[in-house]
Amino acid sequence: MKPRVGIADVAREADVSTGTVSNVFNRPEIVAVHTRNRVLSAIERLGYVRSENARVLRGQPSRIIAVLVHDLTNPYCMTLVQGAEEAARAAGLAVMVYTSPRNTAEEARCLALLTEHEIRGVLITPADTSDDFMAALPRSGIPCVLMDHDARPGRPRVCSVAIDDVTGGRLAVQHLLAAGHRSVGFISGPPHLPQVARRRAGALEAVAHAGLPATALRELDCPAMTVAAGRSAGRRLLNVTNRPTALFCAHDLLALGVLHELNEAGLRVPSDVALVGCDDSAYASSASVPLTSLQRPGRMVGATAVRLLEAETSLPDGEHDHVQVVLTPELAVRRSTAARDAHSSLQHRL
Amino acid sequence: MKPRVGIADVAREADVSTGTVSNVFNRPEIVAVHTRNRVLSAIERLGYVRSENARVLRGQPSRIIAVLVHDLTNPYCMTLVQGAEEAARAAGLAVMVYTSPRNTAEEARCLALLTEHEIRGVLITPADTSDDFMAALPRSGIPCVLMDHDARPGRPRVCSVAIDDVTGGRLAVQHLLAAGHRSVGFISGPPHLPQVARRRAGALEAVAHAGLPATALRELDCPAMTVAAGRSAGRRLLNVTNRPTALFCAHDLLALGVLHELNEAGLRVPSDVALVGCDDSAYASSASVPLTSLQRPGRMVGATAVRLLEAETSLPDGEHDHVQVVLTPELAVRRSTAARDAHSSLQHRL
DNA sequence: TTGTAGGCGTTATCAC
DNA sequence: GTGATAACGCCTACAA
DSSP states (O other), rough: OOOOOOOOHHHHOOOOOOOHHHHHHHHGGOOHHHHHHHHHHHHHHHOOOOOHHHHHTTTTTOEEEEEEEHHHHHHHHHHHHHHHHHHHHHHHHHHEEEEEEOOOHHHHHHHHHHHHHTTTEEEOOOGGGHHHHHHHHHHHHHOOOEEEOOOOOOOOOEEEEEHHHHHHHHHHHHHHHTTTTOOOEEEOOTTTTTTHHHHHHHHHHHHHHHTTOGEEEEEEEESSSSHHHHHHHHHHHHHHHOOOEEEESSSSHHHHHHHHHHHHHHHHHHTEEEEEEEOOHHHHHHHHSOOOOEEHHHHHHHHHHHHHHHHTSSSOOTTTOOOEEOOOOOOOOOGGGOOOOHHHHHHHOO | OOOOOOOHHHHHHHOOOOOOHHHHHOGGSSOOOHHHHHHHHHHHHHHOOOOHHHHHTTTTTOEEEEEEEEESSSSHHHHHHHEEEEHHHTTTTTTEEOOOOHHHHHHHHHHHHHHTTTOEEEEEEEOGHHHHHHHHHHHTTEEEEESSSSSOOOOSEEEEEEEHHHHHHHHHHHHHHHOOOOOOEOOOTTTTOOHHHHHHHHHHHHHHHHOOOGEEEEEOOOOSSSSSHHHHHHHHHHHHHHHOOOESHHHHHHHHHHHHHHHHTTOOOOTOEEEEEESHHHHHSSSSSOOOOEEHHHHHHHHHHHHHHHHHHSSSOOOOOOEEEEEEEEOOOOOGOOOOOOOHHHHHHH
């Protein structure tokens, strides 16, 4: 292990002082061209690399941001991480990943890790359980941006990037209503999830706006966002009187389960039932009938969060107004809601 | 912004010297119990956190490892990251993620990032393109563990954790042969991928071992590992004379595409055609017919890689023998290869 | 068992 | 424009 080559070695090699070498990096404009070139070639020759640790020890801002997500294998979470990583890389920042702490002990360990490394800031998708953690973060002085979650309406103490799920729900149901459906089922996920609640609100808005009674939206609860739960919902659906001709599912996996079950019962998508999923995960496009799906711009959320964090941390303390960004989802239209053919149109008219 | 509370503040508060405070962390046993307690309570009171930067600046080993993968949204890569993150967290290490550099400029930036942060080591899934990068890493002195890739057979200069894909291919085809199939199709991916080549080798082994001619394995090339490519393969398959009764696909997505296409042509899985996928991604279990799939233990690869890196970096330089770990995949058996019913058994006998 | 002091590599402030 | 020098916060001989 060769001893690390430092700024002093470069200085000696280039026959200048350490201060000048430092200036070559930090204020290139104030050092004479020929001196600078001498220094640069010395750096090259010696293969010198700066020590980030010494930099931040000396008080420079850290170049590391942390991303906390619930589950690294969740495709949506990964789009957040991906967006963050891309934006961070472009900004010369490194990304540390961490799965959100699930109990007080983990919270302490996590907080220790973040503070000990003097992280630049944290991007986090808060869980319902982590309210105390969310409170501890600002107390520790670590800047923090919320992802996929709008800050408390009152006075925002942090920045956030959310997705407008109300609009999302509205888009999905409007699309179905525009195709002529008059009865839409909403296959919901766990009811306590705020995202789901907002999609429902949007769905109701669309129904109301079309002049239909609220009962035109029929709800079917699901305990979880899984294929199995979707299958079970699909089975229940088969026995429903006056079955809806279109379904909006709170997640692609639910839609997938429903799709399988409908197919097995001999019903066709989209001719018998139209189907809209949510999240536009790879599942949607790879389903046996490609699913129309509400596309939630996770990558953009991650990237925007990085930018907000950068903005916040490059300003002196207190001079930053916390800002809440809301991104709008789009509907990726695919075969599962294709216009119904003549036969089923006729059927509909009867 | 309150000024950081340092070791000196703690020392003052506990009425000891800074050296003693440091000892409380680094060699607790040599400091008297009552002194230690006084220090600990002072730490608690002041909310002191160590500065990792100062620690490693002083020569302590870094507590950060980097994980380089091709694509953060690739489900398999995610399992690698997940495994690494879990193991790292358990070991008190932080994980930095980075998408593998795609050109020389990115390589330089990446190398700079890693060296400037004085990373403890790197876990990497090497791409075919990154040979020069792979050479640059050890030159920079950063310890490195290869994931899903065995080191060059000659003299290994790094540790590696690979998956025994030959055995994997053998397992898959043995399973099919044991179910009575006598003609198996191999839907391969891009032929240059070494993993695919090895799975094919294993498949051929199984065929030979069963006393069948090599022609019992029929190959169908696919340009990519996507659903679309799988559909196209499925269509080609329909016109093949003497169609195989079982298929081993080099990836779940291929299998999914094949499944869709077979279904649309009125063929049933598994009664008409049995289907085995690969990677055991979530796609496999969530397919309309849950897919039997070759389960590649990505999480374990990531976790093992962390352990190897830890072992390597906690030994003095040169005293470490690079070790190549090979993990064995397992077959997750599901409905797509369920025993065929009486009817199709009969059909088979004819 | 505890205290003291030097140095890790960098940046910033001052003289020159 | 450039050079010397004092921090930053911590660890570890070595001295007491």
